[in-house]
Amino acid sequence: MRFFSHWLRHPVVPALALGFLLIALPLASRFALGWGHSFGLLSDVAIGSLLLVLLHRRGWLLSVPLLLIWCLFTLGTVELVNAVGRMPEFADLHYLTDPQFISLSTGGSGLSQPLLALALGLCLVCYGVARWGQSEPKPALRAAWLIPGLALLIGHAALQYRAPSDADQWLQFNLPHKLLAEGLSAAQRQTEDWLDAGSPESPPDIHDLTALDLQGTPLLAQAGKARNVLIVTLEGVPGAYIEASRKAIGSSYQQAPMPRLSAWAERGMLTPDYVLHSHQTIRGLYAMLCGDYSKLDSGTPKGIELLNNPERSEQCLPAQLRENGFSTHYLQGAGLRFMAKDQIMPRMGFDKTLGRSWFRNEPYLEFPWGMDDKAYFEGALGYVQQLRKQKKPWMLTLLTVGTHQPYSAPADYLARFPTAKQAAIAYLDDAVADFLQALQDQGVLKDTLVIVTSDESHGLENVRLASAWGFNLLLAPEQAQLPALKSGVYGHVDLTASVLDYLALPMPADIAGRSLLRDYAGGRPMISYTNGLLREHDGQGTFTECDFRQVCRQYASPGFIADSARYLRRLGGRTARLLSQRAELLDQSLHAGKPDSQYQFAQRTPIKLKTSAGDDWADNLVGAQYLELPKGTRTRVSLKIRAVRLDRQGAQLQLKTKEYDRDSLVPLPVLPLLTRDRPVEVSFAFDNLAARKAFSFHLLGQGRGSIEIVDFSVVSEPLEERLLAAQKNIEENQALMP
Structure with a gap:
């Protein structure tokens, strides 16, 4: 123990622990997971070396929290890819500290890569203990040490531009690099939009996508x-x-x-x-x-x-x-x-x-x-x-x-x-x-058209377009x-x-x-958005794909689904925006794109409760999931629940909200105990100063018996109209005053 304690105080230990945390472990995990793509290895070395220079000899209170975030990023990326076949996005960052996500993703069986978690934890502890024992930090490394890492990042970008790969995102980027690239691309798009602001653009034609062709x-x-x-x-x-x-x-x-x-x-x-x-x-x-x-x-x-x-x-x-x-x-x-x-x-x-x-x-x-x-x-x-x-x-x-x-x-x-x-x-x-x-055997196929397909694709690592690749098997009496x-x-x-x-x-x-x-006789356009990639085939042999940075590339491909495609060019500016504009037009809401919306999720049918609280997903009592609450609106929620058959203990109810499958910070009322003679009836509202997407309500209940949701309405309306109406009411009330 004394030897171990003395070894931890050696000045080289923090540097070694940093090297393992920031470079060695990410590289080793890539090879162990089969993610050994050259772009991904370059990304790990570039970002790792930059962080190594920035954190070496820094104070304990700065370096340890940042390294903890790094560990969560590294492990969280692996877990999310394993769970749903994609990398985290900005909106997913709370995933990485959400124990419920980890539980649901692994079916309660724990992390998919426990050895990686253990190795990251040990290195972090070693670094923390070693830095704690060296309370007087030495001068930080000079800025010149950043040049190799920056050169690697520039090299990564240059290779991406000249010889782009269609491999999955996690094979080409680590999470900090992905978020950095996404932010820089967003800034570039804003600059392009500002430069093009004086040139009007006509909306793209989507008739070839929306037409019925017989x-x-x-x-x-x-x-x-x-x-x-x-x-x-x-x-x-x-x-x-x-x-x-x-x-x-x-x-x-x-x-x-x-x-x-x-x-x-x-x-x-x-x-x-x-x-x-x-x-x-x-x-x-x-x-x-x-x-x-x-x-x-x-x-x-x-x-x-x-x-x-x-x-x-x-x-x-x-x-x-x-x-x-x-x-x-x-x-x-x-x-x-x-x-x-x-x-x-x-x-x-x-x-x-x-x-x-x-x-x-x-x-x-x-x-x-x-x-x-x-x-x-x-x-x-x-x-x-x-x-x-x-x-x-x-x-x-x-x-x-x-x-x-x-x-x-x-x-x-x-x-x-x-x-x-x-x-x-x-x-x-x-x-x-x-x-x-x-x-x-029962003769059903003789008089029944049978179609076997899938609702979505859970994807496959290292298989191009697997997240958008479906199948359609048609069995008909006229099969011959x-x-x-x-x-x-x-x-x-x-x-x-x-x-x-x-x-x-x-x-x-x-x-x-x-x-x-x-x-x-001819081809037709087809469009898809899966795994964070917007893709369109024009039906004439050209396939366009826009990634998380909204960088678009064109390929020569006879069809949409192909094992490989020949790279043609990179798109930018107006040409690149055309695809996203076509997708936006296809996305026009069925209520004609109005900023207000109103939904009623109550079914007024008996719901049997469980005696103990379950998870937020499988035991949700209401179907208000994955809503979009537009920017600049106020959302009003009305909830009324009554008992159908309950014992004297009543039912305990809880309402939660999530955004992108993570807990949201929307203020919610605490629901009172539901009893046979006292229904639960609450109303509340919250403002959406920024758009909320993939927003879900989760109503959980536990008790013995059944309940009925009489009302669960969700109404979103523009804030301006609400404020104008309030001002009008004030003026009318003032006019009535003597």
């Missing part, structure tokens, strides 16, 4: 024979998991995580170049069922905006089929309240919207989000059997949940695979393959007349038009897209 040659000579429609939506599955899709685009991804579904893909019509427009289940469901692009940013999902637009909702696929005599059904394995699917899906036109509470068969394992995939498909098969007994044609949309974090799989699958994610994918592969086989591989670029925006085209039903006025049941 000019292609039909694959079928007449309407399809199927009388029913079944859409099977698999949570988070990328197109790379399907073998025929990998072969079609020449993918370098070598694994085969879903061999049984891949075998089924060779029995139907598979579309390999199939684009997912965004992340989040509700966005994917909206795009595929309403023939429209989902939001290409983090604003309020269009599915929620649909609640205030009954005219547009009548053009969604379920409503169109219902109008043409179909009974329409939606069944998912999770509860319905999260993201208000209990309201959104009926608004889209589903006669019945059912979730976890519908299932009576026993699950094979406990999963916080809902039914495991095997039990889910067994229940869904029973539901199909019920539908086949009715005389009316039917439409059924299914959504699994087992391949959502923290991933669901039985012990025998977990024993066969190195990670829970891989085990969950294999479990889903067996479950959906058994389901499709049962449909065939359809190609095994459907050529061309398609996406979720095309699914509604494709089903209506197959059934030869009238097309509503405002849907977009092409039909998968037609061949087209």
Whole structure:
């Protein structure tokens, strides 16, 4: 111990600890994680060496807190990439100190890289103890020592400009470097906007993205024979998991995580170049069922905006089929309240919207989000059997949940695979393959159009465009007349038009897209926003991608999804802004872009409480998630809850808010105890001086019995109008005074 204490006081120890913390450990972790890209290594050495010079010989009170932040950045980046396949952004920084995020991301099993956390902690402790023992800091290093690190940063930027890489962000940057580059790019854009302020720009034309195109040659000579429609939506599955899709685009991804579904893909019509427009289940469901692009940013999902637009909702696929005599059904394995699917899906036109509470068969394992995939498909098969007994044609949309974090799989699958994610994918592969086989054995495929797809992609490391790569497997009675591989670029925006085209039903006025049941002579544009990257293919062989710095690059690529593409040029100024402007026009809210909004999330149906508090996500009692609260507005919230059946202890309720999935600092009232004879009724408001995006309300409750949410309204209106109205009231009151 005396030797160790004496060693810590050696003057070289702080420098060694700094070197390990700032350079050695980041480099070692890159190689250990398989992130050994040359740009990333250069980024680590450049930023690490600059911080080493800045912090060496600095005082304990300055250096230790900064190094603690560095450790959180390093570990937090690894955990977020492991959890959701992307790097943190400015709005995510609170993630890195949020224990609930870590818990939810790992399913309560702890950090994914505990050795890295341990190594960072030990180095930080060694440095702190050593610096504490050297209370008199020596003069800091001269500024000239910064030159090598700055030269490396300049070299990194020059290489990025001359030979850009399409590798994932975390392979090319560490987090401080990413944030620095993002800030500099924002300043550059503001300067360009200021210089161009005197030159008016006409809005870009988006007709080629929003038009309905049925000019292609039909694959079928007449309407399809199927009388029913079944859409099977698999949570988070990328197109790379399907073998025929990998072969079609020449993918370098070598694994085969879903061999049984891949075998089924060779029995139907598979579309390999199939684009997912965004992340989040509700966005994917909206795009595929309403023939429209989902939001290409983090604003309020269009599915929620649909609640205030009954005219547009009548053009969604379920409503169109219902109008043409179909009974329409939606069944998912999770509860319905999260993201208000209990309201959104009926608004889209589903006669019945059912979730976890519908299932009576026993699950094979406990999963916080809902039914495991095997039990889910067994229940869904029973539901199909019920539908086949009715005389009316039917439409059924299914959504699994087992391949959502923290991933669901039985012990025998977990024993066969190195990670829970891989085990969950294999479990889903067996479950959906058994389901499709049962449909065939029972004759369902003879009279039913079956489409298997995914709501979003949970991405893959080192696989280009994996976050936007989906798949569409179509199984029809006329399979012999359809190609095994459907050529061309398609996406979720095309699914509604494709089903209506197959059934030869009238097309509503405002849907977009092409039909998968037609061949087209020319290309078409396609757009997507995933993993923080906005991408567009112009249909003429040019692919444009804008990164987190809004630096845009163009590539030569025959289709949207490709294993590689030839770099053409870097874009800036007005040309680069054109893509973001097109995305903004596509994002125009369904309530015509008005700055005020009003939503009612109360369903007035009994909700059974749990006896103990759960997590903020799976046990949320209200579906007000991922809203956008515009800048310069005041948001008013009214909440009323009554008891349906409660014991004498009553129910304890708690309301939370989050922004970008982290706790928000909005002042909230403490909810009183809910009892059988005393409902809870509160109102509050807060101002949005800056725009709030991905803003969520989380209502939690614990008790014995059931409650009913009578009112949960969220209204945002411009601050100016509110102040003018208040001033008018004051003037009117003064006029009435004697």
